[in-house]
Amino acid sequence: MKSLLSIFLFFFVANAFAQEQFVVYFNSDKFELTKTENKKLNEWINLHTQDKIVAINGYTDEDGSSGYNDTLAKKRVNHIFDIVKDKVPFREDFKSRSYGENFNQSNNKAENRKVTIYYIEEKDLARENEILGIKEELTTKLDTSAVIVDEVVSDDAPLEERIAKTKEGKTLILKDINFYHNTFGVMSESRPTLYDLAFIMQNNPKLVIQVQGHVCCNMDVTDSRSVMLSRERAKAIKLFLVSRGVSAARVSFHGYGSSMPLFPIPEKNEEERIANRRVEILIVKK
Template identity: 50%
Template sequence: MLRKIATVFILFISANLLAQEQMSVFFESNKFQLTKKEENKLNQWILANNNNKIVAIHGFTDEDGTSGFNDTLAQKRVDFIFQIVKDQIKIREDFKTLSFGEKFTQSENKAENRKVTIYYILEKDIPRENEILGIKPEVAVEELPKPEIEYPEKLIFENPNGTKSEFKLDREFMKKVGNAKTGDKLKIENLNFIINTFAVVNESRGKLYELLLVLQSNPQLKIEIQGHLCCMPVDRTDLSTQRAKAIFNFLINNEVYRARLSYKGFGSTQPIYPIPEKNEAERAANRRVEILIVEN
């Protein structure tokens, strides 16, 4: 017959058991309740050790019966002992139960195998409890503050015809995106498109570079670009998606890793103001691109 171990209460490596005090009580065949003699023995031990501390209780059976039956019997024996000692002697709060059933080195004397063994430490050793059990204290890892990134105030590009293009950058917006938390959503202010197209007007191209610089400076940052429209309840040409994709393509073409980006168009299904809007200010608010922080 295969020997099995079913465990009921253990918190430490087996090798450490040798460092503990221990006592055992024994059971009759197929029983999980103690005889009067063994119950008296347990009560006397409790009286003599009520200032000590239990760190584990293990239950065992002989090899008679099936492995499944023995596993259950060992568990019942541990539970029975635990109910007696739990309010009379200290027990570790994170104390776990293990039952070994018949899975252990069996004695030739079957009566010696039908037992529960209590492992405990003496009162004088309680201050060294974790050391004795081989438990190392958790070391708190201090999370260092995210270093402040200095973004440029403007970008200047030389055009093929020899002229220069200058884009003033919104440093506060870039810092806000870079420091945003996962799940945050931020509107890209002043990002405008040529009417009824997904082409960004020249005056707004600096907004694309702001986003590019933030992504380059924060390699862990992942975003979803979300497009929204105003005015019409149905986005028949899927213009909101095309606008979000245009920004996506700009970033991809400037070597931002594709897996960090996604895009989505919502048409006018998520307006800030009800449609039809009352004025141009409301239309402008609904006609927007937002950045969802997927990971930061």
């Protein structure tokens, strides 16, 4: 039955039960709700504690790069998921999807900055599969290899769990990786995360990754110094892993400079600058 939900959910959700959806909206470039929208969400939660959520989809307007919008949409989904996860039941094979700007945009940009919760009301749960367009007898006959879905993985989960749940071709942020100012020297507080990553690589010999470096604060995304610095920082992570016995063939690296910020440049505060100068890993192969 799990395979069937992945096939049918996103094709039938808009038509099969359009009345069972709830939408919250976000300010530009934000992934946290305003007080008004947060109140609206909590009022919805209080009225739907016996219903069942089947999907949460995230969207953005067209401002910013596609990479930035994809990340922002996912952060919006994760924010809503964290609020509702212990308050409203979820279908066992619940999935989320982050569309970013890749959907039919409204002319009103404010209407595009949203997250939509799809759910089934308590009175209709007996018809759950019918509503979703799922025919149980076809479960073993459908090929779901081409279906792309995103599972919500908490940023606070252990690195091993985050890597295990991240699909090939997807990236995740290495938390708590810091460098000395304008250098590729790794600060001492980064060591626990690096040792965790080395341990995971050592115990998963089929795991192949690409280390991706990003820097902040530069309006010129073509600036060669920023690209070089981000590249050298990513390379430093690779060299650490190799020094811990990980085969160099399993770790590549790439520097993106400031071309893929999580927050628009110039950043508004140090928190946004820290978020933009980050290290990510791309799961190449498991």
